[in-house]
Amino acid sequence: MNTPLPSRAPAPDFSAGDRAALLHELAGILPGAALLADPEDLKPYECDGLTAYRQMPFAVTLPENETQVVAVLEACHRHGVPVVARGAGTGLSGGATPVAGGVILSLARLKHILRIDPLARTAVVQPGVRNLAISEAAAPLGLYYAPDPSSQIACTIGGNVAENSGGVHCLKYGLTVHNVLKLRVALIDGTVVEIGSDALDAPGYDLLAVLIGSEGMLAVVLEATVKLTPKPQLAKVVMASFDDMTRAGNAVAAIIAAGIIPAGLEMMDKPATRAVEDFVHAGYDLEAEAILLAESDGTPEEVEEEIAAMKAVLEQAGARELRVSQSEAERLKFWAGRKAAFPAVGRITPDYLCMDGTIPRKHLARVLIRIGELAQQYGLRCANVFHAGDGNLHPLIMFDANVPGELERATEFGARILELSVDVGGTITGEHGVGIEKVGQMCVQFSPEELAAFHALKAAFDPQGLLNPGKAVPTPRRCSEYRLTGSARETK
Amino acid sequence: MSDLSERFIERIKSATAPLCIRGSGSKDFHGNPPRGDVLETAGHTGIVAYEPTELFIAARCGTPLAEIEAALNEKGQCLPFEPPRFAADSTVGGMVAAGLSGPRRASAGSVRDYVLGVKLIDGQARELAFGGQVMKNVAGYDVSRLIAGSLGTLGLITEVSLKVLPQPVAETTLRFEMNQGEALDQLNRWAGQPLPIVASAWQDGALTLRLAGARAAVEAAQLKLGAGGTAPDSFWNDLRDQRLPFFAAETLWRLSVPSTAPVLALPGEQLIEWGGAQRWLRSDAPPEAIRAAAANVGGSATLYRAPAVLKERVGAFAPLPAPLMTLHRNLKAVFDPQGLFNPGRMYQDL
Numbered sequence: 013m014n015t016p017l018p019s020r021a022p023a024p025d026f027s028a029g030d031r032a033a034l035l036h037e038l039a040g041i042l043p044g045a046a047l048l049a050d051p052e053d054l055k056p057y058e059c060d061g062l063t064a065y066r067q068m069p070f071a072v073t074l075p076e077n078e079t080q081v082v083a084v085l086e087a088c089h090r091h092g093v094p095v096v097a098r099g100a101g102t103g104l105s106g107g108a109t110p111v112a113g114g115v116i117l118s119l120a121r122l123k124h125i126l127r128i129d130p131l132a133r134t135a136v137v138q139p140g141v142r143n144l145a146i147s148e149a150a151a152p153l154g155l156y157y158a159p160d161p162s163s164q165i166a167c168t169i170g171g172n173v174a175e176n177s178g179g180v181h182c183l184k185y186g187l188t189v190h191n192v193l194k195l196r197v198a199l200i201d202g203t204v205v206e207i208g209s210d211a212l213d214a215p216g217y218d219l220l221a222v223l224i225g226s227e228g229m230l231a232v233v234l235e236a237t238v239k240l241t242p243k244p245q246l247a248k249v250v251m252a253s254f255d256d257m258t259r260a261g262n263a264v265a266a267i268i269a270a271g272i273i274p275a276g277l278e279m280m281d282k283p284a285t286r287a288v289e290d291f292v293h294a295g296y297d298l299e300a301e302a303i304l305l306a307e308s309d310g311t312p313e314e315v316e317e318e319i320a321a322m323k324a325v326l327e328q329a330g331a332r333e334l335r336v337s338q339s340e341a342e343r344l345k346f347w348a349g350r351k352a353a354f355p356a357v358g359r360i361t362p363d364y365l366c367m368d369g370t371i372p373r374k375h376l377a378r379v380l381i382r383i384g385e386l387a388q389q390y391g392l393r394c395a396n397v398f399h400a401g402d403g404n405l406h407p408l409i410m411f412d413a414n415v416p417g418e419l420e421r422a423t424e425f426g427a428r429i430l431e432l433s434v435d436v437g438g439t440i441t442g443e444h445g446v447g448i449e450k451v452g453q454m455c456v457q458f459s460p461e462e463l464a465a466f467h468a469l470k471a472a473f474d475p476q477g478l479l480n481p482g483k484a485v486p487t488p489r490r491c492s493e494y495r496l497t498g499s500a501r502e503t504k
Numbered sequence: 505m506s507d508l509s510e511r512f513i514e515r516i517k518s519a520t521a522p523l524c525i526r527g528s529g530s531k532d533f534h535g536n537p538p539r540g541d542v543l544e545t546a547g548h549t550g551i552v553a554y555e556p557t558e559l560f561i562a563a564r565c566g567t568p569l570a571e572i573e574a575a576l577n578e579k580g581q582c583l584p585f586e587p588p589r590f591a592a593d594s595t596v597g598g599m600v601a602a603g604l605s606g607p608r609r610a611s612a613g614s615v616r617d618y619v620l621g622v623k624l625i626d627g628q629a630r631e632l633a634f635g636g637q638v639m640k641n642v643a644g645y646d647v648s649r650l651i652a653g654s655l656g657t658l659g660l661i662t663e664v665s666l667k668v669l670p671q672p673v674a675e676t677t678l679r680f681e682m683n684q685g686e687a688l689d690q691l692n693r694w695a696g697q698p699l700p701i702v703a704s705a706w707q708d709g710a711l712t713l714r715l716a717g718a719r720a721a722v723e724a725a726q727l728k729l730g731a732g733g734t735a736p737d738s739f740w741n742d743l744r745d746q747r748l749p750f751f752a753a754e755t756l757w758r759l760s761v762p763s764t765a766p767v768l769a770l771p772g773e774q775l776i777e778w779g780g781a782q783r784w785l786r787s788d789a790p791p792e793a794i795r796a797a798a799a800n801v802g803g804s805a806t807l808y809r810a811p812a813v814l815k816e817r818v819g820a821f822a823p824l825p826a827p828l829m830t831l832h833r834n835l836k837a838v839f840d841p842q843g844l845f846n847p848g849r850m851y852q853d854l
Binding site for chain 2: 129130131132133153154155175176178182183186187189190199203205207209210211212213214215216217218219221222224225226230242243244245265266268269271272273310311313314316317318370371372373374399402403404437438439440441442443444445446450454457458459461462465466468469470471472473484485
């Protein structure tokens with residue numbers, strides 16, 4: 013990424029804050045190395061995983077404990093300076109992109125697993141704990157944390173809560189919202205509240221549901237109590253290849269219709285398969301139009317029963333080739349390509365944009381055909397990986413940011429895909445979040461009244477709009493602009 | 505099928521006094537006593553969409569839960585959270601508003617876990633839609649799950665869409681004699697193992713377990729858990745719909761506690777579900793003592809069924825800490841600034 017675009021987030025007017033005074037105050041709260049203000053030090057924080065958009069923050073804070081987090085929030089609140097919380101910065105929608113003149117609140121140093129309770133099957137962790145670190149710590153107890161986004165080696169639980177992250181197993185095991193029991197959070201004014209409970213429910217409104225997936229705009233996570241799941245004794249995967257997409261899509265519907273909920277159900281199209289095969293050498297069928305991976309987990313008896321049932325359905329559905337993993341090593345090899353799809357595509361193109369719409373599965377063939385047409389229209393290549401079980405589609409639009417106009421074309425192509433997702437009854441984002449990337453398409457999915465309700469909901473937590481302002485929910489003005497330029501582009 | 509949304513909007517626009525949103529009225533007992541002019545929703549009916557292979561169903565709020573379950577049953581699917589059916593005409597809108605889940609809750613999840621979307625009319629008579637028909641959707645705040653269990657205080661739910669799942673292939677019920685302490689310990693240990701235990705109920709020295717899943721898994725688990733007596737599967741329906749004699753109490757508390765909470769030494773009788781996480785209590789002990797006992801172990805106590813005077817005195821739900829209550833008031837103001845819907849149903853001043 014050599015030619016970054018400036019952040020598209022509207023820059024609210026926060027010039028009123030006295031920044032020198034704030035910096036002085038922050039220096040009193042944090043040890044020297046935990047406060048960055050030199051442009052050179054700020055540079056690594058100018059973007060998150062959505063590298064096409066960059067914005068230098070005013071300062072970066074790296075608190076080490078809850079007291080410091082709260083004090084940073086209180087200081088920024090007092091000075092009316094915006095705050096953007098950040099975990100590992102792996103987010104793909106610009107949720108952690110800095111706001112001009114704002115402070116980055118990095119939670120990376122709050123990285124302790126505070127407690128694991130094997131009997132209650134819960135873990136209490138700080139926000140900067142990596143997703144995979146929880147499962148690693150719980151492994152000796154025969155337990156794991158189920159949501160497994162592809163970035164799980166690096167991404168943090170605080171970020172997972174902000175984005176309501178999913179993964180390849182969420183059809184059976186749910187999203188972050190289904191696996192978090194309790195959150196300790198700080199509001200922008202430093203008030204600390206606990207929401208949810210160590211029990212299965214808590215009195216009052218379901219504030220957990222509101223906070224999870226709120227993209228850091230309502231509160232900052234200080235601690236999360238997550239559910240741990242017993243590790244299945246065995247997992248096996250069937251790999252099926254298909255001659256055409258429609259048949260593969262029908263096979264997915266047939267598995268569900270047979271009363272089976274696979275632990276994982278993933279699909280890749282031919283361009284994606286070719287890209288990953290070069291990278292991981294998993295032995296994928298390179299002539300197939302679609303590869304389907306269907307996993308079963310549970311007791312050995314259960315897995316045998318389910319794998320046999322899925323094989324029968326897939327054969328019936330016209331799979332051209334079927335392979336069942338015969339060992340754990342082989343299962344991981346089958347999965348390796350799917351898990352490495354993003355970096356694999358990254359190897360064959362200078363740059364790519366990853367889309368994240370969800371569609372009702374029955375429209376898969378129709379949507380993929382239309383994406384193919386759009387690829388021709390915009391003169392760009394696109395590979396598709398698909399969480400087939402839950403309808404979440406990740407088209408990877410390949411481009412070269414050094415070629416003038418390609419980033420803009422890729423962005424427009426992406427916008428058209430998201431609009432298409434809404435048209436067929438889906439959504440613009442299944443698991444990556446809106447951030448700054450898809451804020452325009454929010455105007456397609458929601459009415460002005462619904463967007464107004466979102467703004468009011470934010471104000472219920474953050475009346476001055478200081479937490480991650482400008483993200484996720486567009487202003488009415490932004491929507492008028494989007495409608496004008498969006499339709500102009502469509503007819504071009 | 506009939507669509508009354510226009511009528512609802514008119515009614516809300518012209519309301520001069522608070523409204524009590526009511527489906528069939530089968531959950532009138534739930535929460536604090538209803539107040540306000542009744543706005544009937546039972547006439548707004550019909551399954552709007554049901555797509556078995558997409559695992560989703562959408563229906564208008566007045567649709568009887570029985571109609572939805574019959575449609576699902578025909579395709580071998582179900583609502584895995586097993587909402588209680590208090591009457592034949594209990595509605596799906598009431599199910600979401602009440603947010604009550606049944607025996608399989610600890611393993612399968614709650615009502616809110618299966619809510620994919622809602623349409624509602626808010627206090628300003630705006631028709632709003634959140635979520636939809638797909639199960640992975642992070643666009644905008646998750647208002648549809650907020651609506652689940654909000655007791656109609658945030659708006660009139662006109663339509664809901666829900667994730668559904670296949671019915672388990674095999675199911676069996678086992679019964680073991682053990683005291684409460686042994687049952688709690690055993691349930692938590694079992695829950696940490698990959699066993700297909702989907703529901704549990706302990707009462708009066710007997711633990712009843714429900715196994716469900718793939719046939720082979722149920723059979724293997726049955727062997728592993730040891731003989732144990734059997735019980736009729738109908739037991740689970742009676743538990744789910746709260747028809748067991750235990751539930752016929754004038755004052756009934758529902759304690760939601762961590763599953764590992766020890767035996768709660770409270771006077772009265774207990775029935776324990778959800779692997780130890782839901783403890784029903786028939787007791788005339790002072791409400792303050794019951795609330796304190798639940799809070800001490802990290803849970804909360806709901807005065808579930810009780811004479812109206814008692815509910816009015818102590819509130820159906822455990823009081824919230826001040827900052828949380830402020831957030832509740834703020835959220836109420838977002839959707840119902842004039843306090844039109846179900847005033848006091850959840851908390852007296854909400």
